[in-house]
Amino acid sequence: MINFHPTGNCPIRDVLSRLGDKWSMLVLITLNANGTMRFSDIHKSIEDVSQRMLTVTLRTLEADGLVERKIYAEVPPRVEYHLTEVGRSLIPHIEALVGWALDNMTVILENRKVNQ
């Protein structure tokens, strides 16, 4: 039997926890689709994320090295975000999940109706 241990350095659990936040996936998809973006553009693109949650999500992705933040010394300072190489390498897997969702959504929605 496979066990997922609550403590220790388990990469499976670790990545699932981080990606197990829908905002992370949405930010990665948005940045991949649009290239370099300002905070306000990301916020406009993912309408219902709060400013605070988007800030936290971007900081986490930046700390993990999936997203890079660039600050331009202008007045007011311009801050832009883009995917790193590691971030881009995750995109095909997220797209595969999205493709699976598109293929199976009809069945899943039907199941929900029956099981309600």
Place this chain on the structure above:
Amino acid sequence: MINFHPTGNCPIRDVLSRLGDKWSMLVLITLNANGTMRFSDIHKSIEDVSQRMLTVTLRTLEADGLVERKIYAEVPPRVEYHLTEVGRSLIPHIEALVGWALDNMTVILENRKVNQ
């Protein structure tokens, strides 16, 4: 610019929200690895999930048609869970994510140290 609309029937957002729950992914992986399992075995396998959270997760996966629950009329009643065909079709994508995690975890952990 791609927009993820907060309302309406968006399958991308929908699947990311559902999968954007690490317990769902862990339950699916566990059931795939072990086949048919009782509630208590799933709980033992994913040690730090609460009984309530595991119940909710299994109900959601069942409502979506990814997991099937079978009740055997014994005393006490035996309840077993296994993946449906739709549930199994999601496994390769989750495994791809896990593979990506294993390939990139060293880099990500290094990034976190530098960015702390």
